[in-house]
Structures are given as C-alpha cells and as structure tokens.
Amino acid sequence: EAPAETETEAPATSHEHTRTGMSKASLKQAYIDNLFYIQGRFREVATPHDLYMAAAFTVRDRMLERWVKSAQVYKSSRARTVCYLSAEYLLGPHLANNLVNLGIAEVAQRAGEELDLDFKAILEEEEEPGLGNGGLGRLAACYMDSLATVQIPAIGYGIRYEFGIFDQIIEDGWQVERSDTWLRNGNPWEIPRPKISFPVMYGGHTEHYRDQAERPRVRWIPDMVISGVAYDTPVLGYGVGNVNLLRLWKAEATESFDFQTFNVGDYYGAVHAKIEAETISKVLYPNDDPEAGKELRLKQQYFFVSCSIQDMIRLHLNTVGPLETFHEKFVAQLNDTHPAIAVAELMRLLMDDHAVTWDDAWATTRATFCYTNHTLLPEALETWSVALFERLLPRHLEIIYEINRRFLDEVRVRYLGDEERVARMSLIDEAGGRRIRMAHLAVVGSRAVNGVAALHSELIKTTLLKDFYEMAPERFHNVTNGVTPRRFIVVSNPRLAELITEVCGHDRWIRDLDSLRELEAHADDPKLQARWREVKTAAKRDLAVWLKRHAGVLLDPQTMMFDIQAKRLHEYKRQHLNVLHIIRVYQRLKQNPNLGMVPRAFIFGGKAAPGYYMAKLMIKLINAVAEVINNDPQVNGYIRVAFMPDFNVKNGQRLYPAADLSEQISLAGKEASGTGNMKFSMNGALTVGTLDGANIEIREEVGAENFFLFGMTAEEVRRKQDEGYRPWDYYHGDQELKSDIDLIASGLFSHGDTNLFRPLTEHLIHQDPFMVLADYRAYLECQDRISTVYDRPAEWDRMSILNVARMGKFSSDRSIREYAERIWSIEPQPLGA
Ligand code: CR1
Numbered sequence: 001e002a003p004a005e006t007e008t009e010a011p012a013t014s015h016e017h018t019r020t021g022m023s024k025a026s027l028k029q030a031y032i033d034n035l036f037y038i039q040g041r042f043r044e045v046a047t048p049h050d051l052y053m054a055a056a057f058t059v060r061d062r063m064l065e066r067w068v069k070s071a072q073v074y075k076s077s078r079a080r081t082v083c084y085l086s087a088e089y090l091l092g093p094h095l096a097n098n099l100v101n102l103g104i105a106e107v108a109q110r111a112g113e114e115l116d117l118d119f120k121a122i123l124e125e126e127e128e129p130g131l132g133n134g135g136l137g138r139l140a141a142c143y144m145d146s147l148a149t150v151q152i153p154a155i156g157y158g159i160r161y162e163f164g165i166f167d168q169i170i171e172d173g174w175q176v177e178r179s180d181t182w183l184r185n186g187n188p189w190e191i192p193r194p195k196i197s198f199p200v201m202y203g204g205h206t207e208h209y210r211d212q213a214e215r216p217r218v219r220w221i222p223d224m225v226i227s228g229v230a231y232d233t234p235v236l237g238y239g240v241g242n243v244n245l246l247r248l249w250k251a252e253a254t255e256s257f258d259f260q261t262f263n264v265g266d267y268y269g270a271v272h273a274k275i276e277a278e279t280i281s282k283v284l285y286p287n288d289d290p291e292a293g294k295e296l297r298l299k300q301q302y303f304f305v306s307c308s309i310q311d312m313i314r315l316h317l318n319t320v321g322p323l324e325t326f327h328e329k330f331v332a333q334l335n336d337t338h339p340a341i342a343v344a345e346l347m348r349l350l351m352d353d354h355a356v357t358w359d360d361a362w363a364t365t366r367a368t369f370c371y372t373n374h375t376l377l378p379e380a381l382e383t384w385s386v387a388l389f390e391r392l393l394p395r396h397l398e399i400i401y402e403i404n405r406r407f408l409d410e411v412r413v414r415y416l417g418d419e420e421r422v423a424r425m426s427l428i429d430e431a432g433g434r435r436i437r438m439a440h441l442a443v444v445g446s447r448a449v450n451g452v453a454a455l456h457s458e459l460i461k462t463t464l465l466k467d468f469y470e471m472a473p474e475r476f477h478n479v480t481n482g483v484t485p486r487r488f489i490v491v492s493n494p495r496l497a498e499l500i501t502e503v504c505g506h507d508r509w510i511r512d513l514d515s516l517r518e519l520e521a522h523a524d525d526p527k528l529q530a531r532w533r534e535v536k537t538a539a540k541r542d543l544a545v546w547l548k549r550h551a552g553v554l555l556d557p558q559t560m561m562f563d564i565q566a567k568r569l570h571e572y573k574r575q576h577l578n579v580l581h582i583i584r585v586y587q588r589l590k591q592n593p594n595l596g597m598v599p600r601a602f603i604f605g606g607k608a609a610p611g612y613y614m615a616k617l618m619i620k621l622i623n624a625v626a627e628v629i630n631n632d633p634q635v636n637g638y639i640r641v642a643f644m645p646d647f648n649v650k651n652g653q654r655l656y657p658a659a660d661l662s663e664q665i666s667l668a669g670k671e672a673s674g675t676g677n678m679k680f681s682m683n684g685a686l687t688v689g690t691l692d693g694a695n696i697e698i699r700e701e702v703g704a705e706n707f708f709l710f711g712m713t714a715e716e717v718r719r720k721q722d723e724g725y726r727p728w729d730y731y732h733g734d735q736e737l738k739s740d741i742d743l744i745a746s747g748l749f750s751h752g753d754t755n756l757f758r759p760l761t762e763h764l765i766h767q768d769p770f771m772v773l774a775d776y777r778a779y780l781e782c783q784d785r786i787s788t789v790y791d792r793p794a795e796w797d798r799m800s801i802l803n804v805a806r807m808g809k810f811s812s813d814r815s816i817r818e819y820a821e822r823i824w825s826i827e828p829q830p831l832g833a
Helices: 024-037 048-076 095-102 105-114 119-125 135-149 255-263 267-279 295-319 323-329 342-353 358-368 386-392 394-414 419-425 438-444 454-464 466-471 485-491 494-504 513-522 526-551 575-591 613-630 649-658 676-682 695-702 714-723 727-733 735-745 758-766 772-790 793-805 812-824
Strands: 081-085 154-159 167-171 174-178 191-202 205-210 216-221 224-236 243-253 330-335 369-372 383-385 435-437 448-451 476-478 561-566 600-605 639-644 661-664 686-689
Touching: 024 048, 024 105, 048 095, 048 105, 048 119, 048 224, 048 243, 081 135, 081 295, 081 812, 095 105, 095 119, 095 135, 095 224, 095 485, 105 119, 135 154, 135 224, 135 243, 135 330, 135 485, 135 812, 154 295, 174 613, 191 295, 205 394, 216 342, 216 394, 224 267, 224 295, 243 267, 243 295, 295 323, 295 330, 295 342, 295 386, 323 330, 323 358, 330 358, 330 812, 342 358, 342 369, 342 394, 342 438, 358 369, 369 438, 383 386, 386 394, 386 435, 394 419, 394 438, 419 466, 435 438, 438 466, 448 454, 454 466, 454 476, 454 695, 485 494, 485 649, 485 676, 494 513, 494 526, 513 793, 526 639, 526 649, 526 793, 561 649, 575 600, 575 613, 575 639, 575 735, 575 772, 600 649, 613 639, 613 758, 639 649, 649 676, 661 676, 676 686, 676 695, 676 793, 686 695, 686 772, 686 793, 727 735, 727 758, 727 772, 735 758, 735 772, 758 772, 772 793
Parallel strands: 081 154, 081 330, 154 243, 330 369, 369 448, 448 476, 561 600, 561 661, 600 639, 661 686
Antiparallel strands: 167 174, 191 224, 205 216, 224 243, 383 435
C-alpha cells in the first residue's frame, strides 16, 4: 500500500492523491517508487538512464489524470476537434517541457537536489524524438503545444518512425550520417494502444457492382493489407488542465494475414510479409523536398492518412453519430501536401464503406479539410506519377480522376474556351510522364488554403496558385507562423525567463507573450542592460563549454560576438554568403593585423539531406575555413569559426539563448517563413536579414531601427531574373568578391586541392541561382554596420531588449488563435489545471 502523506491526502479523484501529488515530498516518494517498481532499481545500482526513466514516469503520472479528464470533457461536450495531419513532428525532449507546463519545474528540481540527483544530467539523458526534418516538423510540435495551451481540443496524427532524422557527425569536415535509434531504450512518453488499429490496403484492383438497393458501388480488392497501431503521447498545455493527444501510427503485419500464411506452412513467407509491413513506418525520409517517385514514401503518406481518417470516422460514429455531421465534429489541417491523399481517402471511405453518395461525400470532404502550403520551391512541390498511383492506390486514382473531371468542367464553364487554364489547373500534369499534382488536390479538396507568412501568402496568390485564387479568392488566407515561448524561452533560457519575470513582476507573459511589451519601458535602464548582458554572456559561456567539448573549438564568450546561422543546409538559405563574409574579414585581418575589430565567433549548425551534394560541400567548406582560421594565430584572437554537430531541437536550445546575431539571409522570396528567426530574436539576438518570409514581419514588429536589413526585395529579385541575371558580371565587377571566391578556389582551405570546392565556386560564378553574388556587397556593408553597433554596448543592449519586448506576435499561441477563429471556427474548451 502506498504510504499515506498527510499533506497530500485528498479524494482519489483529484490530482493530489498520494501517487500523483505535486508537493516536494510526493515527488520524492513517487520518484523512488518509480525507480523501484518500473525500472527495478535501487539508487545504488541505477544507471543514468534508470534515473531518467524514473523522472519521466513521475512526470507522466501527473499528466494522466488531466488527460483522461480532457478526453471525458471533450467527449461529453461533443467538442469540435482539430485533427492536425502531419508526416513530421520534431518534438524535442519531453521531460523539461512537461515539468514547465505542469508548473512543477522548480519544486521538482528541489526534490531532485534533496535526493542528491544531478538534475541537469537527468535532463541530458533524454533522447529526443527527431520525427521531422526541420521547420515544418518543428512547427507541428509548437502547434501541438499551443493547441493545448489555448485549450483547443486537438489530435495530432502522424507516423511513429522507428528511425527519425539521422544523427549527424562530422568527420574530416564532412557530414556523416548515423542512424537515429531513439527507441532503443524505450519511450516512457508513449502509451501503445494495440486495440486501436486499422487495416491499410495497397495495390490490387477495383470492382464496380450494384448493391442491394441497386446503387452503383465500388469495392477495392487489394493485394496487400497491413495494420496501423496507435501510439499515444499526451500533450499538456501550459498552466491548464487540457491535455491533447498526439497519435502516431506504427505499421505492423495484420494478424489474420500472418496466420493465413502460417496455416499453409509458408513460414518464410509470413516473416517476409511482416518485415514488408513494418518497413512502412521504419524510417523518416531525411529530405526537405520529396525525392521523385519514392514508392515507400507514398506508402507512408497513405498509411498514416488512412489510419487517421478511419480513426476519425470511428470516433465520430462513437460519439456524435451520423456521418452527415462529420465536418461539424472535425476539421482536418493538412500540413503541406504530404497528407493530401486524405481528400481521396475520406471520399473513398464515405462512399465505398458507408454508402454515401458522391455529392454528399464531396460536400463533407470539402468542408473538412484545410491546407497549409509551406514552400514555393518548385523541387519541393509534390507530384506522383499516375503509373505509381495506379499500381499502389487504384481506387484513389479513380476518385482523383472523377474529382478532376468535375472540377475541370467547373473551370471550363467559368472560363469559356480557356483550355490553357484548364491544363494549368488540372490535378494531372500531362506534360512528359503524367503526374498527379498533390497541391492541386489539396486546394480543390479544401475549404481554406493558407501560407505561413504575409509575403509567402501573397506569393501563393500571385504565382503558385494564381488561377485558383482568381476562382475563389475568399478561400485564401495567411497565418504567420509562431513558436512556443515555453520551450524556446522558459525551458531553453531559464536565466532570461527569470529576469523577464522579475522586471515585469509576473510570469503571465509565458502565455500572453504580448505582455513582454512591458519591457520596453526599461530598455534604456543601464541596470537592466547590465543584467541583460550578464544573462547573455552566461548562455554564451554554456555554449562555449559545449562547443569546446563537441566541436573542439575554443570561443571567448566575454569578448566575442556570437554570430549564428542554424538551419538546414540549403543553397537558398545561403550559408555560403555567410562564408564569403568570413573570408572577407579574414583577408582584411591578414592585410592589416592591427585592424581594431569586434571579435566574432561565427557559429553554424544544420544538417544536409544525405543526397544533396552541394549542401554537403557547404558543410565541408565551413569546416575547412574553420580549420584554417582557428589555427592561424594572426587572426584567431579576433575570429573563430565553429560548426555545431547534430543540430536538433536539443542542441538548438543551446544555441538560441547564446546568439548575439541571428543570420536570416535567404534570397528574398524563397524562405516561406522561417521560425528559427523568431527563436533567436525571442532570446535577444539581433537579426541580420533579407526581406524574406517572416523576417519582414519581425522587422515591422521590432522596428526597422532594431533590425539589420540588407539585400534585394523579392520584387527586385524577380525583375533581375527576368532581365537575365549574370553572376559573372558581379564576380568581375567587385575586386573583393572576386578575391574571396578565388581564395576558396586557390586551395587554401583544401590543403592545396583546387578541385575540392570547384563545383561550388564555379556554380556561383556561372549560375548562382540564389543570387549570392548580387547580395554580397550589401551584406558586407550591413555586417560592418553591425560591428559598429556592437561596439556600443548600451545601444546594442537596448536593441536586444526591444527585440524581446516586441516578439509577442510570434508566439504560436497567436498563430493557433488565428487558425481557430479564421480557419477552423472552433472554440476553446477550458479545463482548469
Ligand atoms: C519552410 O521552408 C517554414 C517551415 C514551416 C518550411 C520554412 O520557411 O518556416 O516550412 N517548408 O512553415 C517546408 O519544409 C516542405 O516545406
């Protein structure tokens, strides 16, 4: 029997009963119990991992009752529910975040101290679920946090990849990928639900028949059936009782399928079928953009979409009832086109399984889905070959054809005789091999379409989806991205959080980020500025210690400006523009060793898609430049270069607090939004950036005078491209630029090898699709201004304080409220903590 604790005695229906009390004493007792009863360990023999698991279970226990209660209230109130469909969730470590959201971070730390535990080491022990590539997956995770915090009933649906994004190590300056084995030691945050499982079919053919009521019907005879099993992770809001559900699907062989094979004695066949089924949720594709034609990826997409839609239908039939009201119970947000097949899947299930007519099914489908576009880059726009679809999803192909036939008839009636427009808008791209345009399917099947920052949403309307916008302008929206201040300030930067709370006199800002405005009044206060700087320096010191250990680079947090670019490696993000600036500073210092300059640490982090050669070469270049500079005693007191290996959520949390300068230097018109830009600025970094994505809105909010702007506008970029951009002219027209590129080509950074970086330098000089050379001069001039301001601490600190004070808009709570009001028409369901 559990020991009675007088201080927490309460009825067993409350959170405060003996097992899940929030007091320090309860936490200590629960921790020891969990260590013993779950891990089977005494303190004396417990491994660091045992110690972590006991902490995780202690925290999870405290979320479960809130979870059950939320489910009950949502069910009985028949609350409208958002289903977020996303192939990626880049969650980051759970433990620290859940402690904060439960409001027990401090008491837990004290309990840990009294148990003589190394609290930091326990937090470090957690292996993060890296079930995403970058911004898109992390956005989904921020939105899950905010949905719960603003108390919107929600289910996040996705894939429980056995291997998430690869771990990156750096060998000889090159990226090497290691498989991520996050599940190796078990995952205490998930609860398997073997009873919640659905069949998913592939291949085969369809049969058209008439049912008993003589209605024309279709049945799909697949040649492969697997099942998807639910794994649930609770997502608790900050300071509220609402717990939402993240339901990830794992692929397994269907039992009956298995047994059938066994019965005929085909043991190997049965095992093979099992392996083939499990392959589907085995690994996350490590690319930002889809690799053309990867059959397994289409299988993955259909797998999680089918399970999710079947689950939604089950929930609806269990709670509300008739399928005519499905779209009143649920709204489903498509996170990019990865889940766009959902449009055809809901149609199929309604018609084939539930005998709904086409017109009714279509009305329900179109009222259910909304689509968020996350990119305009042509290579990232998904299409699938008709042939592949026919082989894998024959029934869906029929449905897509019928959707297209009806849709194009509408277009024809609306725009008489404009067959070019019909071809442009078709769900099928007829040029070359016939391909299905997933973005068109998503648009036609949705009631709302949105971009992720103001400029991006404009560009969607005027370029990518112009024809669709003209036909139905009222369906196009903007919802600018946001990030959660819980993880990205409170958890990552506790010193800053504490200082803000002290200055504001409350911690309400954590869920009302607009109230950071109260800091404005203190921006010129030298006492606050001094403390602000201390907080920044302390974070820089932490990062320096980490980088010394993990990258072997020594940085001086006291004297150096920390200038950081952390994001996926991609040419459009222009890490090479940053490198050209570093080389320029290096050359200046070599020419004039007495040049009084602001010392800088140039820090990079980011993964490259394993098949993206140029991105990997950029990593090698950064490390090659680092090697030369860091070992050159003439300059290394002024500049150093560090590449942080394995940039992920956990490591990001080390970077954001430590940045003085945030590099957001993509070519205007290419970065849909960016979200790292927000995380840096929220932590007091100033931004050097182009007018791209959410940079534009960040600058609007913090004030032009507190933002370092450079470079061409999206409009200027377009004009220059139309005129015919010639990087060659820039190369020859700018002595310094030429000399910087030539220095790379000279072999200085490659031990004399003049071939190593040639693909990069030649590409810049001759193609330069992202106009690095055109923005080079403006970037350098801007960087010089930055150095000048950094030399005036009072001015810099004031700007830094104002950046934080004016970041309210970029809380994902604001984004979610906008989705709720403008797109989902959904009301909060408040539950007390
Ligand atoms: C965009 O490139 C944006 C995130 C989240 C990315 C980035 O600018 O911040 O989405 N797009 O909206 C993407 O991954 C597949 O597309």
